[in-house]
Amino acid sequence: MLFSEILNEKGKQLAPEFEKLFELVLKNQTHDCDLLLIYVNGFYNPEVYKCDNLDKKNSPYMIGPSYEGHSDRTHYNFIHNYRTTAISKTTLGEYLQELEWSEEKRHEIDEKVDFESMTVQLEMLIYLKIWEADAFIKRFYQLARLVNGEAYDWHIKLSESSRDKSATGTRQEIIRKNVRDRFREKLPVLYNAFKTAYNSQIRNSISHSNYSILGRNINLNNRIENDDSAQLHGQTFDEWIERIHTTLIIYNEQIGFFNKVNEFYGRVAGHHENMLQVRVSRKEPIETEELRFLDFRPEFRDWRWKRFANL
Numbered sequence: 379m380l381f382s383e384i385l386n387e388k389g390k391q392l393a394p395e396f397e398k399l400f401e402l403v404l405k406n407q408t409h410d411c412d413l414l415l416i417y418v419n420g421f422y423n424p425e426v427y428k429c430d431n432l433d434k435k436n437s438p439y440m441i442g443p444s445y446e447g448h449s450d451r452t453h454y455n456f457i458h459n460y461r462t463t464a465i466s467k468t469t470l471g472e473y474l475q476e477l478e479w480s481e482e483k484r485h486e487i488d489e490k491v492d493f494e495s496m497t498v499q500l501e502m503l504i505y506l507k508i509w510e511a512d513a514f515i516k517r518f519y520q521l522a523r524l525v526n527g528e529a530y531d532w533h534i535k536l537s538e539s540s541r542d543k544s545a546t547g548t549r550q551e552i553i554r555k556n557v558r559d560r561f562r563e564k565l566p567v568l569y570n571a572f573k574t575a576y577n578s579q580i581r582n583s584i585s586h587s588n589y590s591i592l593g594r595n596i597n598l599n600n601r602i603e604n605d606d607s608a609q610l611h612g613q614t615f616d617e618w619i620e621r622i623h624t625t626l627i628i629y630n631e632q633i634g635f636f637n638k639v640n641e642f643y644g645r646v647a648g649h650h651e652n653m654l655q656v657r658v659s660r661k662e663p664i665e666t667e668e669l670r671f672l673d674f675r676p677e678f679r680d681w682r683w684k685r686f687a688n689l
Contacts, residue, residue, distance in 0.1 A: 450513035575624040647674035
C-alpha cells in the first residue's frame with residue numbers, strides 16, 4: 379500500500395539530487411556523448427560472431443533495447459499499474475490510527491492488516507523487479523562511472539553463476555560497491571537513498587520466498603550469525619513502507635532523468651544536422667577507441683547508427 383504524502387516527500391528530497399547528478403555527469407564525463415550511450419544502451423554482443431547468414435559482418439558493438447530493454451518495459455508496465463492504483467486514500471498517520479486496537483474493531487483491523495499483507499507481497503515482487511533488473515543496474519553502474527570521470531563501459535557483464543569468471547560482478551556487488559558507494563562523496567543524498575532502499579539480505583529472502591508474515595511484521599528466515607550482511611531478524615511493515623517508497627522514488631526519478639537526457643541530446647543534435655559522435659571503447663578485435671555517429675530522428679525522438687551513402 380502506497381501513501382502519496384510519503385512519495386511526494388521523498389520525491390522532493392531526491393529530485394534535486396538527480397538534477398545534480400545530471401550536471402555532474404555532463405561536467406565529468408570523458409566524452410561529450412557518453413551519457414547518451416547510457417540512454418541508447420550501447421552494448422557488446424559477441425553473438426554476432428556466430429552469424430553466418432549475413433552479406434557482411436556486423437559489429438558486435440550495438441545500441442538498442444536488447445533483451446534486457448524489452449524486459450524492462452514489461453516490468454515497467456506492472457510497476458506503473460501498481461503505483462497508480464495502490465495509493466491509499468488516507469495518510470500513513472490516519473491509517474495507523476485506524477489500526478489502534480479495540481475489541482469492537484477487531485474484525486475490521488484484521489481485514490485491514492490482511493489486505494496490507496497482500497499489498498506488501500506485491501511490493502516485494504516490485505522490489506525484485508527493480509533491484510534485480512539488468513537494465514536498471516547497468517544504467518546506475520554507468521552513471522557512477524561517468525560521475526567519477528571514467529569512460530562508458532561497453533563490456534559490463536552481470537554475473538549469472540559462480541562459474542562466471544569474466545563478469546564485472548554480481549548484482550548485489552555492483553549495486554553496493556560500483557554504484558551506491560561511488561555516489562557517497564559527490565551525491566550523499568542519493569547514496570543514503572540507496573542505503574535505505576537496498577538490502578541484499580531482504581532481496582535474497584524475497585527471491586527465495588524465505589520469509590513469513592505475522593501481523594504487521596516480516597520475519598526473515600535467512601539470518602546468518604557470522605555474516606555481517608545477513609543480520610536482520612525481520613522488518614516491521616512501517617520499516618518496509620520506508621524501504622519500498624524510497625525504492626519507487628529512485629525508480630521514478632531515473633525514468634525522468636533519462637527522458638531529460640534524450641531531450642537534451644536531441645536539442646544538441648538539432649544543431650549538428652541531427653547527428654552526434656559517440657566513442658566506442660573496443661576490446662575486439664584489438665583494444666582501441668573508435669568514433670562513430672548516431673543519427674537522431676526528431677519525428678520519433680530516437681537514435682540509430684548513422685549510415686553514410688558511401689559505406
